[in-house]
Amino acid sequence: MKKLSRFIVAAFVALDAFLLVKILISGKNLQVLNPAGLIAHQELNLIFLCVALMLFGVIPVFIFAFFVATKYHANNKKATYQPDWSNHTGLQLFYWGFLSTIMLILSGLVWIGAHQLDPHVPIQSNKEPLVVQVFSLRWKWLFVYPKYGIASLNYVEFPENTPVTFEITAYDTPMTSFWIPQLGGQIYAMSGMATQTHLIADNVGEYRGASSEINGEGYADMIFHAKSVTQTDFNSWVQQTKQSPNKLTMDAFNNLAKPQVDKTRTEYSSTPDKLFSTIVMYYMAKPTAGMKVNTQDMSHMEGMSN
Secondary structure (H helix, E strand, O other), X not given: OHHHHHHHHXXXXXXXXXXXXXXXXOOOOOHHHOOOOHHHHHHHHHHHHHHHHHHHHHHHHHHHHHHHHHHOOOOOOOOOOOOOOOOOHHHHHHXXXXXXXXXXXXXXXXXXXXXXXXXXXXXXXXXXXXXXXXXXXXXXEEEEEOOOXXXXXXXXXXXXXXXXXXXXXXXXXXXXXXXXXXXOOOEEEOEOOOEEEEEOOOOOEEEEEEEOOOOOOOHHHOEEEXXXXXXXXXXXXXXXXXXXXXXXXXXXHHHHOOOOOOOOOEEEXXXXXXXXXXXXXXXXXXXXXXXXXXXXXXXXXXXXXO
């Protein structure tokens, strides 16, 4: 029975190792392990460094456990029998000192990394950041470009090697989390709260974006497409979007805000002025569940935001 138990444990360990290696060499895009931006690269380096430090403490423990189990099992008649031995002060000091040192180093690295990777800290660049306002809706993402007066649904485009400031809020939805894994970490979106994150793409590319927070029936479909392009292509896209027959009026916004899955990509040639601050301040002034923004509310809130 003992041999069978050992075999089962060994088989599961071998299977896990095989699946891990298969995933790593399969060529699939493991997004967190395939960074495409400055922030994502720094996060991956921090992850690897922390894992290496933890393994530095964990691996010796497993080696020692295997050594003790092998050397002092009941069938080993050569093992020294010391029934009165309880502890060894020197070994205890070494064990706890070694592990405590690793934990202190790990804590320091995480503390420093958390401050360096603060999503509210702008990315240093000689290029002017592009501001994109993000609205988390049920169950879709709306992106507004205040500088250009355009918007897009479930799609965001930006120039390569240009810092992007994502200003994030939510409307009439449970808490969600904005995340483009290949560009950086997630950040929460809540109704009545305005937050931001700064990301940058190293090269031209296409990335998957999603909500990393379960928020209801349409959570699995709350996916958007992010694309970094050349500055020329971005300018062309802006001009093309300005010719779109779709206009983001307040009625159109309220329709989008209805709880329904919508995977379509739609561009809007115009948007209401100060939509972001209007939505945030409206929730702050009227924290009532299930409310809708209408034209009269919009006019009132614009006066407050000026």
